[in-house]
Amino acid sequence: MANAKIAVIVGSLRKDSFSRKLAKALMSLAPAGLELKEVAIGQLTMYNQDFDDEGTPPKEWAAFRETMKEYTGVLFVTPEYNRSVPAVLKNALDVGSRPYGQSIWNGKAGAIVSVSPGGLSAFGANHHLRQSLVFLNVLTMQQPEAYIGNAANLFDADGALGNAETREFLHKFMLAFAEWVKKVG
Structure with a gap:
């Protein structure tokens, strides 16, 4: 059986963000059977339906929509901004969901990992994103949930994950996600 192609969408534009790390x-940590690749979203201009209505969507939107069609699933890794998802991530959801009836999100297997330097582990962003994904019909894995707090203490000077307990949890999370992708894919 071929590997399942999974898009990794990072909700932070900062190159050294905890979410990107x-x-x-x-x-x-992805097990055999998953092929993960980050899909950039920072190039997407803000969604404006007029461009789709006039048949003149920006080339970046068209490229993103075509790229996402190649993937059977999506792993969202996001920080929390003001108890919600960053604007860049919400914009990517909007760009991909239009034109109406042509959503690139529909039916994809999904999972969310939220990341924060604080102790609340971006709980608000995680659940706000889940609300949008329900409407977009992204078949989002429910368990295990992944809220990663105190992120500033998890990485070494080179940006590698140095915390063994977190590494073990994330390994189990990725095993569960691989099973989820098989189940819904």
């Missing part, structure tokens, strides 16, 4: 760790 964690996404790299998750990709390195």
